[in-house]
Amino acid sequence: MRQQEFLELADRYLTGQMSPKEIDEFELLCNQDQELNALYLSHAEFVQTMKRNEARLEFKNQLSQTIKEQPSETIIVRMWKKLKINAVAAAAVAVLSSLATLYSTGYFSTLRRTNSDYSALKREINNVKRNVNAHHNAIRNINNKETSNPQDALQFGATGFMLTKDGYAVTNFHVVSGADSIHLQNNKGNSFKASIIYVDPEKDLAILHISDSSFAAQAPNIPYTFRRQSIDLGEGIYTIGYPRDEAVYGEGYLSSSTGYSGDTTAYQISVPVNPGNSGGPVLDKNGNIIGIISGKQKGLDGAAFAIKTKALIETLNRIPEESLKGNIVLNNKNSLSSLPRTEQIKKLQDYIYMVKVY
Amino acid sequence: MSKIRQILPKTREDRELLEGLRSGDNSVISYIYKTCYPSVSHLIIGNKGTEDEAKDIFQEAVMVLYDKVTHENFELSSKLSTFLYAVCRRLWLKQLNKRENSMGTQDSDGMEIADVESDVQFHIDKEHEFAKMDSAMSQLGEPCQTILKDFYIRNKSMNEICEKFGYTNTDNAKTQKYKCLQRLKKLFFDQKSD
Numbered sequence: 001m002r003q004q005e006f007l008e009l010a011d012r013y014l015t016g017q018m019s020p021k022e023i024d025e026f027e028l029l030c031n032q033d034q035e036l037n038a039l040y041l042s043h044a045e046f047v048q049t050m051k052r053n054e055a056r057l058e059f060k061n062q063l064s065q066t067i068k069e070q071p072s073e074t075i076i077v078r079m080w081k082k083l084k085i086n087a088v089a090a091a092a093v094a095v096l097s098s099l100a101t102l103y104s105t106g107y108f109s110t111l112r113r114t115n116s117d118y119s120a121l122k123r124e125i126n127n128v129k130r131n132v133n134a135h136h137n138a139i140r141n142i143n144n145k146e147t148s149n150p151q152d153a154l155q156f157g158a159t160g161f162m163l164t165k166d167g168y169a170v171t172n173f174h175v176v177s178g179a180d181s182i183h184l185q186n187n188k189g190n191s192f193k194a195s196i197i198y199v200d201p202e203k204d205l206a207i208l209h210i211s212d213s214s215f216a217a218q219a220p221n222i223p224y225t226f227r228r229q230s231i232d233l234g235e236g237i238y239t240i241g242y243p244r245d246e247a248v249y250g251e252g253y254l255s256s257s258t259g260y261s262g263d264t265t266a267y268q269i270s271v272p273v274n275p276g277n278s279g280g281p282v283l284d285k286n287g288n289i290i291g292i293i294s295g296k297q298k299g300l301d302g303a304a305f306a307i308k309t310k311a312l313i314e315t316l317n318r319i320p321e322e323s324l325k326g327n328i329v330l331n332n333k334n335s336l337s338s339l340p341r342t343e344q345i346k347k348l349q350d351y352i353y354m355v356k357v358y
Numbered sequence: 359m360s361k362i363r364q365i366l367p368k369t370r371e372d373r374e375l376l377e378g379l380r381s382g383d384n385s386v387i388s389y390i391y392k393t394c395y396p397s398v399s400h401l402i403i404g405n406k407g408t409e410d411e412a413k414d415i416f417q418e419a420v421m422v423l424y425d426k427v428t429h430e431n432f433e434l435s436s437k438l439s440t441f442l443y444a445v446c447r448r449l450w451l452k453q454l455n456k457r458e459n460s461m462g463t464q465d466s467d468g469m470e471i472a473d474v475e476s477d478v479q480f481h482i483d484k485e486h487e488f489a490k491m492d493s494a495m496s497q498l499g500e501p502c503q504t505i506l507k508d509f510y511i512r513n514k515s516m517n518e519i520c521e522k523f524g525y526t527n528t529d530n531a532k533t534q535k536y537k538c539l540q541r542l543k544k545l546f547f548d549q550k551s552d
Contacts, residue, residue, distance in 0.1 A: 004536040015513065046543060047510050052428065053491040054511045056484075059382045063420055066387040067413055 003039070010040050014047065117298040118260050118305075120174040120204075122158045122357075123243060123276035156357040159241040159280035159293070160184060160208065163316075165222055167210040168328050170312065171279030171355045172294050173199045176206045184210060184353040187247055191356070198319045203265055203307060204294050205315045208355075209325055222331040223347045224281075226309045227288035230257060239271055239293060240345065241280030242354040249345060250277075252302070254290075260297060265311040267291055270302040279355060282306045287336025287344050372438040379420075380427050390420065394439045398446045407450065415453070419445040422474075422481040429484070444474045494545040502538035509535060 012018050013026050030037040080087070102108060156179075160171035169184060176182055176196055185191040192212035199206045231237075231254055238251040252271030259266025269282060273296055282291040291306030316328055336344045378386025395416055402412040422445050426432040434441055495503055501523055508514045508522070520531040 004533070007536060007539070008532060011509075046546070049487070049491060050506070050510055050542075053488045053495075054507065055382070056424070056428070056488055057492075059379075059424055060417075060421060062382055062384065063387055063417055063424075066384060067391055067417055 006036060006039065007043055010043050011047075014044060117300075118295050119275075119298050120172065120295045121243075121273055121275050121278035121293065121304075122156045122172070122175045123274070124156060157242060157276050158278040158355045158357070159276065160353050160355040161279075161281045161289075162222055162351040162353070163207070163330065164328055165220070165331075166326060167215055168197070169194065169208045169210065169353060170292060171206050171208060172292070173201050173204045173206045174294075175278050175355055176208070176357060177201070179357040181358050182208060183356045183358075184208070185356060186353050187349045190214075194355075197323055197325075198315070200315045200318070203311050203315055205292070205307060205312060207316065207319065207328075221333070221335075222351060223335045224283065224287050224289050224351075225332055225334040226313065226330050227284060227290050228310050228313060230308070230310075231284060231290055233257065236285050237269060237271065237282050237290065238285075238341070239273070239277065239280050239282050240348060240352050241273070241277035241293065242352075243274035243276035245354070247349055247352065248274075248277075255303070259305040259307075260295070263305075266294065266305045266307050269293075269304050269306050271304055272302070273304040277304075281348075281352065283344075283348075285341075287334055287339070287348070372434055375438055376423075376427050376432070376434070379424055387420070390438070390442070391416070394442045397439070397443055401443070401447060402450055405450065405454070411450075411453075415446050415449050416442075418449055418481075421485075422449075422477055425481045425484045426477055429480075441474065441477075445478060448474050448478050490546060490549050494542055494549065497545050498538065498542050502534075502541065505531075505535050506538050506542060 009026055009029075013023065018026065030040050156175060158171055158175040160169045160175075162169050176199070179196075182194045182196065183191045184194050192210045192215045194208040195211045197207040197209045233254055233256070235254050236251070237254055238249065240247055240249055242248070250271045250273060252269055254267055255270040256268035258264050259268055267282075267290070269291070271282070271293075273280075273293055277293050278295070280293045281289050282293060284290050289309055291308050292312060293304060293306050296304040313330075316330075319328075336347060339347070375386055375390060379390075395412075398416050398419070399409065399412040402415055403409065407415075419442050423438075423442065436444075498506075505519055505523065508519050509516070516528045516531055516535075519525075519535070520528045523531065523534075525531040525534065
């Protein structure tokens with residue numbers, strides 16, 4: 001039998017086109033002839049390989065087609081994956097820079113100020129006057145082109161008083177924060193340059209020292225003492241401060257033993273105070289310092305706050321040794337107690353200074 | 359309820375998936391892609407690969423699986439996704455080694471790595487064998503290629519082939535087919551098995 005005919009039969013056998021009788025004949029043929037059987041087997045295997053190859057190719061195409069068709073993550077997702085780090089970094093920079101901008105433009109401090117109804121009592125000296133002057137100048141110079149108009153640095157005024165006769169004074173931290181230079185001016189109009197020894201922003205206290213050589217140590221002993229024990233509600237008190245360029249006397253009583261929103265380091269006092277009174281001493285009827293005026297509550301009449309002397313002493317004790325120029329020894333001999341109020345004030349005035357901050 | 363069923367991604371049994379692969383079911387391929395590709399992509403892109411390379415590797419891994427499924431009575435010893443991940447890892451390591459970057463890969467945590475060396479080797483052998491068949495087929499040229507494919511793969515009768523190619527009778531066509539087959543066999547077996 002020729003090979004071609006046999007393979008023809010084999011193909012028919014494999015595709016199942018044979019009748020049962022033919023199948024029997026074909027199988028018999030294969031069984032009888034080893035050679036033909038081997039030929040059949042190799043043929044069958046080859047055809048099988050061919051078929052599988054084709055199916056495999058088809059599957060491969062199908063697979064690559066399917067994978068290609070898959071919405072392989074939208075472009076946004078892909079970009080996000082790639083740029084995630086950059087985006088995070090950019091966001092961080094953005095947040096940082098906006099915070100820095102807000103901080104540098106003083107947004108947070110304004111925020112704090114506007115959010116609280118507590119108002120610190122430093123006064124912006126010449127604010128109105130300077131605005132008006134600037135206005136005048138502008139009008140005056142409207143025709144000539146001169147525009148150079150050196151502005152005075154903004155100036156704050158407040159009150160401070162001597163702690164010791166060798167030049168230590170105290171005022172509020174909010175008065176001196178951000179200060180370029182600080183000057184203390186007494187009631188005779190003499191001005192001394194002062195330097196900051198220590199600040200306690202928590203308690204709103206600043207300890208100053210007059211570094212001016214013209215401040216002679218000739219000043220007599222401090223006439224008042226510092227009263228550490230707390231005083232009773234309703235006790236009469238008075239203060240002297242510089243809400244304007246002259247010393248102003250104010251009188252009232254202790255109205256509460258805690259300060260703004262329950263602050264135990266301060267008193268609430270009922271004394272008329274105004275911007276500029278900050279840092280002023282609060283004295284009892286015997287001329288003992290019981291506190292330092294620091295602020296008042298907005299929209300509430302007669303609610304001013306004074307930092308307790310105890311808090312001042314605590315702050316003084318906390319000053320590191322090396323920043324001191326000689327120990328602070330507080331006076332403990334009161335020479336005011338026997339005097340009438342007007343005499344007390346006369347004596348006091350020499351020790352209460354207007355703090356000018358540039 | 360039936361609508362919800364359609365929307366929710368069905369979780370399919372591995373056995374069902376293998377069956378689908380054997381028959382070339384498109385939905386099975388996409389299902390496997392959707393469930394297994396992300397971890398593979400993560401592995402490869404996390405190890406100095408690109409998106410395209412990840413896809414290539416994944417495709418080859420599916421082919422490894424396909425070869426196993428179509429040639430043997432294949433039983434998965436692990437989960438299908440684990441198997442594919444292991445194969446991809448093996449393939450990618452090979453590729454990295456080729457680039458002389460014989461550094462270890464960083465695996466996603468909690469993936470057990472199955473031993474797939476033999477499976478990969480099997481696939482490579484098959485790939486080789488089929489490449490031989492492919493090149494034999496392409497060397498065969500027309501019309502032989504089409505005649506053989508029509509007859510053996512598309513199961514067309516000799517009469518149809520006879521008509522399609524314009525032979526005067528089926529005997530001529532049969533002779534032609536026989537000659538073509540003999541040539542193909544010769545081409546196939548004569549190739550150097552290198």
